[in-house]
Amino acid sequence: MHELSIAATIVESVLEFVEARQIGRVLRVRLAIGELTCVQPEQLKFCYESVTQETALKDSALEIESIPARVRCSSCAYEGAPKYWMESLADTPVATLQCPVCGKSTEAEQGHECAIKTIQYVS
Amino acid sequence: MTPIIEAVPEEIYDIELEHSLLEANAKLARQNRALLDEHDITAVDVMGAIGSGKTTLITKLASIYQGKLAVAVFNGDATTANDTDGIAALGVPVVQIATVNGCHLDANLVGKALKRVDLEALDFIIIENIGNLICPAEFPLGSRSRMVVVSVTEGPYMVKKHPHMFLGADLVVINKIDLAEVMGVKVEQLVRDVHTLKPDLRVIPASCKTGAGLDEIAAVLAPKKAAAHA
Numbered sequence: 402m403h404e405l406s407i408a409a410t411i412v413e414s415v416l417e418f419v420e421a422r423q424i425g426r427v428l429r430v431r432l433a434i435g436e437l438t439c440v441q442p443e444q445l446k447f448c449y450e451s452v453t454q455e456t457a458l459k460d461s462a463l464e465i466e467s468i469p470a471r472v473r474c475s476s477c478a479y480e481g482a483p484k485y486w487m488e489s490l491a492d493t494p495v496a497t498l499q500c501p502v503c504g505k506s507t508e509a510e511q512g513h514e515c516a517i518k519t520i521q522y523v524s
Numbered sequence: 525m526t527p528i529i530e531a532v533p534e535e536i537y538d539i540e541l542e543h544s545l546l547e548a549n550a551k552l553a554r555q556n557r558a559l560l561d562e563h564d565i566t567a568v569d570v571m572g573a574i575g576s577g578k579t580t581l582i583t584k585l586a587s588i589y590q591g592k593l594a595v596a597v598f599n600g601d602a603t604t605a606n607d608t609d610g611i612a613a614l615g616v617p618v619v620q621i622a623t624v625n626g627c628h629l630d631a632n633l634v635g636k637a638l639k640r641v642d643l644e645a646l647d648f649i650i651i652e653n654i655g656n657l658i659c660p661a662e663f664p665l666g667s668r669s670r671m672v673v674v675s676v677t678e679g680p681y682m683v684k685k686h687p688h689m690f691l692g693a694d695l696v697v698i699n700k701i702d703l704a705e706v707m708g709v710k711v712e713q714l715v716r717d718v719h720t721l722k723p724d725l726r727v728i729p730a731s732c733k734t735g736a737g738l739d740e741i742a743a744v745l746a747p748k749k750a751a752a753h754a
Contacts, residue, residue, distance in 0.1 A: 403628060403662055403663070406630075407545050407546075410545045410548065411545060414541075414543050414545070418541070428536065432545075437688070437691060438661075438662055438688075439661055439662065439688040439689075440662070486687065486720055486721065488684065488720075489684045489685075489687050490681055490684040490685045491684075491685065491687060495687040495688075495721075497687075497691075497720060497721045497722070498691055498721060498722040498723075499719075499720060499721065499722065499723050500723075504723060505723055505724065506722050506723045506724040506725070509691075514544075515544065515545045515546045515662065516541075516542060516543055516544045516545060517541045517542075517543040517545065518540065518541065518542065519538050519539060519540050519541060520538070520539050520541055521536060521537065521538045521539075522536070522537055522539070523535055523536055523537075524535050524537060
């Protein structure tokens with residue numbers, strides 16, 4: 402359940418922000434979560450709801466924007482969407498680091514994001 | 525009745541933060557890495573499910589390195605300390621890291637463990653992560669490489685079920701291959717699955733029982749200066 406420690410970090414970060422500006426209530430927190438992280442949005446939302454109780458974030462909405470993976474191949478210079486593994490047993494096809502063009506290993510240049518993008522609040 | 529005050533639109537503010545939630549750990553991981561580099565120490569983060577054989581493999585590796593490399597082992601465990609007796613019996617310093625039911629080690633805990641060993645005297649630190657194939661992937665510790673251990677006793681679909689862990693690995697060990705036939709698991713299929721995810725990832729089939737693959741793993745993980753001695 403790393404979602405719990407991530408949820409706790411969200412609350413900690415937002416509360417720090419809230420206290421510094423004497424904000425009354427947070428309405429919405431928007432996250433960007435990369436496709437290559439193994440953060441489960443549903444679990445994260447559940448954890449968020451639990452850890453925001455009795456804080457200025459209580460009842461705030463957590464919105465999660467999914468950031469698609471992008472890879473770069475140093476062998477054939479391909480840049481773009483990754484090759485997906487359809488036979489995997491995960492819920493959805495899994496992004497791999499195999500180059501869709503030449504089959505060599507690629508480097509991920511996008512998809513590891515795990516960040517707070519914006520906070521909406523009432524003064 | 526509690527009065528409800530609705531905000532008028534002018535009072536609602538949106539602010540861009542771009543605040544990374546993993547950065548705090550990543551920063552500590554970089555500090556750990558700098559400290560290790562400063563002392564010319566190589567560290568490896570060993571990840572794998574409960575029962576994949578991480579501790580036994582680490583004990584075997586520690587015994588291979590004995591007399592050649594000064595090794596320490598950090599043993600992550602949710603609660604107990606009974607994993608490390610075999611390693612300590614080799615005279616290897618062991619630091620137990622209890623996460624108190626946390627599901628992964630983080631760079632902060634490893635940083636604390638680094639204060640408990642004599643860095644001047646060490647060449648190599650093996651960090652055994654918590655038995656878990658999902659969580660540790662997002663939390664680098666500052667090690668130079670990450671090794672994932674899967675065993676054939678976990679069944680034929682371990683890689684297909686937990687692909688994320690392999691994307692960030694530098695070495696994969698397929699453990700307990702002496703049991704592959706009994707388990708009806710094809711080692712080559714597991715190797716193919718790993719290579720579907722990351723074609724150049726090194727995969728070493730091994731068995732702590734027969735000793736297969738152990739010297740190869742030891743050679744791959746060992747710091748460069750030790751390889752030069754060999």
